[in-house]
Amino acid sequence: MKFFDKTLRIQTNKSIEILNITSQISQLVQESEIEKGTTIVYSPHTTTALIINENEPGLVKDIEGAIKDLIPWGKIYAHNAIDNNAASHIVSSFLGNSLNLIISKGNLELGTWQSIFFVELDGSRPRKVLVRIVGE
């Protein structure tokens, strides 16, 4: 088994922003030269998430809207004593901060309509995404 590790650097530009990182992840799979394996895509932050969905600009806006509607953003939280971003933390745990993907024949096994998105929930900030590819 071979291990391949890389860190993606992402600069977000809005407080809530959903960024398509599929091509960067696919390129790392090519670089790894791993033909058969699995990938962990992992965000080391507590106010971001990683999701898989369709890359359609209207839908991306709808997901951003649903995030804001689901968790009350302006509420007074206990965490406000430290930082005014409790809603960002809460959404992060509901969406999840890592993905597991299958690699076959040297490529990510994504469905026809699937793209990989980094979800900024408390931007703008510089962010990192850890990519570990394991296989042969």
Next chain:
Amino acid sequence: MKFFDKTLRIQTNKSIEILNITSQISQLVQESEIEKGTTIVYSPHTTTALIINENEPGLVKDIEGAIKDLIPWGKIYAHNAIDNNAASHIVSSFLGNSLNLIISKGNLELGTWQSIFFVELDGSRPRKVLVRIVGE
């Protein structure tokens, strides 16, 4: 390390439907003859999900109900210009489209009350579930 790959084919019959696929996944673990390993169960769609929960018909109905209550289904979304299923996409990202399971002594390590469910959010449709088992 051994790799074993199989694709399950599922025909859903309702717009929102939660289907127990535990026995199909368990059977693939038997077929793989892998004694110790991990499984990725992965849905390549953007309007479905995979969850683990208790196989109790009342509860399954309650989860279907909660899905509909949590994300407004009839709202006018930006994605409506393309397809009238934004809520299905949104719920998919909140539930997640893959599972990671442990295999020990040739069996899935599921808890007493745990079953594996495929969640249709925009049916009825023919669907696929990718199963990769890695181990020895």
Next chain:
Amino acid sequence: MKFFDKTLRIQTNKSIEILNITSQISQLVQESEIEKGTTIVYSPHTTTALIINENEPGLVKDIEGAIKDLIPWGKIYAHNAIDNNAASHIVSSFLGNSLNLIISKGNLELGTWQSIFFVELDGSRPRKVLVRIVGE
């Protein structure tokens, strides 16, 4: 590749309780003597979850509050005929019951603000968390 398995035993004390288990998981990584690998942290229950977030007492309270606000706890569910805990099951599927973590240089790759939390949703109870570490 080496496999290392351990079961953590946790006694919860409240109906909803978010417990920091980072040091226990980190210690198992040390014990495993695996330098490079991945960990599945898996809850075999259907009314618990596992999340990663910041270990700040106010935020932990906010997440507990958001869980109760998001899914109506006192509603009459179909599952009530069996057990009065449908909301606990529903939240479990939205948060997820497993985590995938990267191990590098013999340590968990957690971000600066990341801790691992076991989420009790129907306590108090004795609970288990399965930890499988795979690597070399």
